[in-house]
Amino acid sequence: MAFDAYGAVLGRVLYPAWERLRGRPTFPLLHQLQRSERISLDELTAQRTGYLRRLIRHAYHHTAHYRALFDAAGLHPSDITTLSDLRSVPLLPRAIAQTTVETRTAPYPVVAVSKATSGSTGQPLEVRFSAESRHWRDATRWRGFGWGGYHMGDKAMHLWGLAAVPPSALTRAKIAIDRKLRRDIYASCMVRSNENLHEMVELIRSERPQVLAGYGQALADLARYVNREGLRSWDTIPVIYGAERLWDHDRADLAQAFGPAVFETYGCREFMLMGSECEAHDGLHESAENLIVELVVREPDGSTRPALPGEQGEVAVTDLHNLACPFIRYLTGDLATARAQAPCPCGRTLPRFGAIDGRITDTMRDAAGNPVEGILFNILFLNMAKHTRQFQAIQRRDGSLLLKVVPTATGRLPAEVERLIREFVGKHLRGIALTIELVTEIPLTTAGKLRRVVVEAGGWSPSHDLGETGS
Numbered sequence: 339m340a341f342d343a344y345g346a347v348l349g350r351v352l353y354p355a356w357e358r359l360r361g362r363p364t365f366p367l368l369h370q371l372q373r374s375e376r377i378s379l380d381e382l383t384a385q386r387t388g389y390l391r392r393l394i395r396h397a398y399h400h401t402a403h404y405r406a407l408f409d410a411a412g413l414h415p416s417d418i419t420t421l422s423d424l425r426s427v428p429l430l431p432r433a434i435a436q437t438t439v440e441t442r443t444a445p446y447p448v449v450a451v452s453k454a455t456s457g458s459t460g461q462p463l464e465v466r467f468s469a470e471s472r473h474w475r476d477a478t479r480w481r482g483f484g485w486g487g488y489h490m491g492d493k494a495m496h497l498w499g500l501a502a503v504p505p506s507a508l509t510r511a512k513i514a515i516d517r518k519l520r521r522d523i524y525a526s527c528m529v530r531s532n533e534n535l536h537e538m539v540e541l542i543r544s545e546r547p548q549v550l551a552g553y554g555q556a557l558a559d560l561a562r563y564v565n566r567e568g569l570r571s572w573d574t575i576p577v578i579y580g581a582e583r584l585w586d587h588d589r590a591d592l593a594q595a596f597g598p599a600v601f602e603t604y605g606c607r608e609f610m611l612m613g614s615e616c617e618a619h620d621g622l623h624e625s626a627e628n629l630i631v632e633l634v635v636r637e638p639d640g641s642t643r644p645a646l647p648g649e650q651g652e653v654a655v656t657d658l659h660n661l662a663c664p665f666i667r668y669l670t671g672d673l674a675t676a677r678a679q680a681p682c683p684c685g686r687t688l689p690r691f692g693a694i695d696g697r698i699t700d701t702m703r704d705a706a707g708n709p710v711e712g713i714l715f716n717i718l719f720l721n722m723a724k725h726t727r728q729f730q731a732i733q734r735r736d737g738s739l740l741l742k743v744v745p746t747a748t749g750r751l752p753a754e755v756e757r758l759i760r761e762f763v764g765k766h767l768r769g770i771a772l773t774i775e776l777v778t779e780i781p782l783t784t785a786g787k788l789r790r791v792v793v794e795a796g797g798w799s800p801s802h803d804l805g806e807t808g809s
């Protein structure tokens with residue numbers, strides 16, 4: 339690749355100057371994080387413990403919610419002296435986070451940013467954070483993207499949905515300057531018709547982005563289009579994806595279309611980047627200086643414990659630098675697989691967690707009204723990835739199940755596969771009438787995401803105690 343003079347100036351001079359103008363110390367913090375990702379585990383733990391104790395003290399002394407929560411649990415901030423002591427603090431489910439925004443807000447530091455998370459279902463959640471937390475978020479995100487080869491100043495093409503709420507004129511102006519400076523290109527992935535996919539290919543050819551970023555399934559759809567039409571005319575372009583799970587066959591499609599540099603990231607609007615894949619492509623490194631990511635298993639008796647290596651747990655996040663409106667052990671609604679902590683070949687000491695194994699989906703019900711975890715369908719279709727591209731399971735108000743399936747190239751579902759699906763549904767959703775519909779595409783949500791499991795509102799709606807679906 340030719341030396342990118344503008345990119346170099348942009349990354350080293352213009353962008354840092356703009357950040358300074360906006361009063362954001364993103365750069366010094368980024369450099370600090372690039373050092374701390376390789377410090378010893380003991381040092382890292384000591385650093386995080388210090389941040390955690392500060393957060394807990396602040397939350398207890400300055401927010402009504404955490405004062406009441408700790409008092410009710412018979413806890414005092416002085417009880418939290420190690421990272422594992424955090425487990426004695428009750429979890430914060432989304433439903434409680436929604437109703438405690440005011441009582442979790444401290445009188446200081448001031449709230450610098452307030453935003454609503456866009457859920458595909460349920461009520462939005464207001465997230466407030468301090469300026470300090472924003473710097474940490476920005477720096478952490480740039481560090482994680484950097485592992486995938488996306489650095490400040492690089493020309494990136496983003497495949498995203500549209501914002502649910504149009505930003506104000508001032509915000510739009512700031513965003514426009516930011517994008518211009520960063521040379522970012524945005525392509526909406528709401529509709530993925532051949533025509534739209536072709537426009538994206540044209541954009542790649544004319545704009546020559548140095549990195550592609552976006553929803554996993556949107557990028558995979560683009561890759562499949564490129565491969566199907568034989569349109570690849572570029573060297574490797576790193577791909578950074580998030581928000582949606584990619585199966586092995588999706589990653590193979592991406593590698594064929596854009597080269598082998600495919601990196602998963604795990605983020606959300608509440609906390610931004612929580613984990614990123616490194617060049618070892620073996621799990622995601624936790625954004626450990628900014629957050630504590632726990633994987634929690636809830637036992638039938640209501641007690642909780644950390645997930646064992648190889649076991650799936652609910653993601654609970656503690657936001658270490660947001661003292662303005664603390665989130666302690668917030669359940670994001672996602673599931674991830676725990677791993678044994680072994681050194682990563684890349685040399686970074688930040689702990690790793692396994693792939694995000696699926697969002698917590700809506701809960702279905704069998705004919706007797708028993709809850710059935712929608713994630714079962716992810717498992718079913720993981721095993722059938724050879725025959726199906728995409729699927730969506732919709733439980734209708736009357737309880738019946740509509741399974742929309744996009745088959746692979748053959749355009750049909752082998753009888754054997756259909757038999758297995760019917761058997762699976764018969765076993766797990768007892769007494770439920772099943773219709774299988776072969777389709778060429780599955781409509782996306784207004785945010786441009788694919789919802790795998792949909793339970794139509796009414797008598798069959800799920801309990802939302804685990805929060806809304808994330809996809």
Ligand SMILES: [Zn+2]
Nearest residue numbers: 616618682684
């Ligand atoms: Zn690594």
